Amino acid sequence: MTRNGPGGLPYRRLLGLPGVAPQAGLGFLAQLTQQVAPVGIVLVAQGASGSLALAGAATAAFSVGAGMGRPVQGRLMDRHGARIVLAGTALLHVAALLALLASARPGSPWWPMVVLAWIAGIGLPPVSVSMRVEWGRRVADGGRTAAYSLVYLVQELAMLTGPLVFGLLIAVASASLALGLVAGAAGAGTLAFARALQAGGDGHRRERGRAFADRRMLVLMAVVLLHGGTFGALQVGLPALATARDVPAATGVLVAALSLGGITGAAAYGARAWRAPARVRLVGLMLLLGLALAPLVLIEPLPVFCVVLFAGGLVLNPALTTSSLLVDEYAPTAQAEAFGWVSTGLGVGGAAGAAVAGVVGERFGHGAPFLAGAAFALAGAVLATPLLRRR
The missing domain is CATH 1.20.1250.20 (MFS general substrate transporter like domains)
Incomplete structure (x- = not known):
């Protein structure tokens, strides 16, 4: 880079x-x-x-x-x-x-x-x-x-x-x-x-294509769904953790640590020109996201937890940015609709991730939602690997 x-x-x-x-x-x-x-x-x-x-x-x-x-x-x-x-x-x-x-x-x-x-x-x-x-x-x-x-x-x-x-x-x-x-x-x-x-x-497009004419968009949507699952798991896991530690007010601090990581990551990611193709970066970023969130299951001190959570946030928005770059490549004549499907995929994935996190958190303890979030991200990295093949 x-x-x-x-x-x-x-x-x-x-x-x-x-x-x-x-x-x-x-x-x-x-x-x-x-x-x-x-x-x-x-x-x-x-x-x-x-x-x-x-x-x-x-x-x-x-x-x-x-x-x-x-x-x-x-x-x-x-x-x-x-x-x-x-x-x-x-x-x-x-x-x-x-x-x-x-x-x-x-x-x-x-x-x-x-x-x-x-x-x-x-x-x-x-x-x-x-x-x-x-x-x-x-x-x-x-x-x-x-x-x-x-x-x-x-x-x-x-x-x-x-x-x-x-x-x-x-x-x-x-x-x-x-x-x-x-x-x-x-x-x-x-x-x-x-x-x-x-x-x-703002004018009318003369030639409007289909958002899913390129089958790689379907693969990308699956990755986006899993990315949304990571968001949803964190949204459930953070307040559950704070409540389990008897400090529910810490929820705001935890959410702020994740958000500040996301802001910092977005700012840093866009400030550089990257030589690696977007499809390679997407696999790497989803892998990094999963590896960054997995240790949250084991961390007890909240200050250390916030630092690791911030590190995970650094990767969240760059992965979304990279997905948008691939939309440009896979749906160039239906960008707005394709971006709309990406937003929908994030929302549906978030709902599914929240549901899964709630079930595993109740059964296995307040650290389980973070393991679920990491699993979603790692599954997204695996699912994105077919994009590495040349068309």
């Missing part, structure tokens, strides 16, 4: 391209509800009904809707451009959340909250997909590692900042008002982000 190899595009030059810096800032604002909406729906639904089961059902409906919506949004973006899709989904997403808040009253029927949460998920704007398509189009092949790393960096920062802002708003207002304010800010940010996209890249 080299710091500025041939065709490389470090962040300074990428952000220097016309419109990229404003798009990154507005994209950050637009993605604040990605983590806030599920948490806010739980608080609002449980507060109105007193039922944690209903809150869980509404949150699950939001996740299902988001998974269903991404490929459809991508197909529409390939046909009609990102601007109109972003504007439409922003209005749908915010309107559904506000309607959910209005319907969340004591004694009200339960089903409108679940349906509206599902609609809000379907309308979750495809901001990161739009950034990948827009910035990937603006740079040469050698600069896309930096471009896609910046996409995940912006997304990770939004997912880290959003809950913090939401928590501060809850401290001075109700959960309903806080969710409404964050949703309104994110909706306005999405509309501004759509307006900031270059009009030249």
Whole structure:
């Protein structure tokens, strides 16, 4: 690898391209509800009904809707451009959340909250997909590692900042008002982000291909599912570990260690030009991810645990970036739809990983979810090896 190899595009030059810096800032604002909406729906639904089961059902409906919506949004973006899709989904997403808040009253029927949460998920704007398509189009092949790393960096920062802002708003207002304010800010940010996209890249594609015309996309999707499984296992394992140690407040510290690792990894990965092909890097990164997470089963001191967790986070986002690079290669004429399927795969894999982690954690102890997460990553490395063969 080299710091500025041939065709490389470090962040300074990428952000220097016309419109990229404003798009990154507005994209950050637009993605604040990605983590806030599920948490806010739980608080609002449980507060109105007193039922944690209903809150869980509404949150699950939001996740299902988001998974269903991404490929459809991508197909529409390939046909009609990102601007109109972003504007439409922003209005749908915010309107559904506000309607959910209005319907969340004591004694009200339960089903409108679940349906509206599902609609809000379907309308979750495809901001990161739009950034990948827009910035990937603006740079040469050698600069896309930096471009896609910046996409995940912006997304990770939004997912880290959003809950913090939401928590501060809850401290001075109700959960309903806080969710409404964050949703309104994110909706306005999405509309501004759509307006900031270059009009030249927003036109209709003359020749639109199929996302899975190349069978290697199916292999890549399987790897992405397993990658999502690692995420899901960690989401269950971290709070379970903190609870088992009688320090539930440590959950925030553990999540922050993983997120900071992800941010650092994305920043470092995109700052260099890599000579190894993306398919080789994907196998290596998934292998490293599994090897980094496996020792968590044996570590007792929480400070050491956080250090190792940070190291695992360093590899999480680079692996996602590399998967995006392979989408460019395997589905060049249906990028937005293919990126949408990747997002769906991560969500489905995350749900499966969380379910598996919950079962093994209950049966084998609080360290088992981390072993499950490592196993998902290692299986992803094995499954990615067919991509190493030349077509």
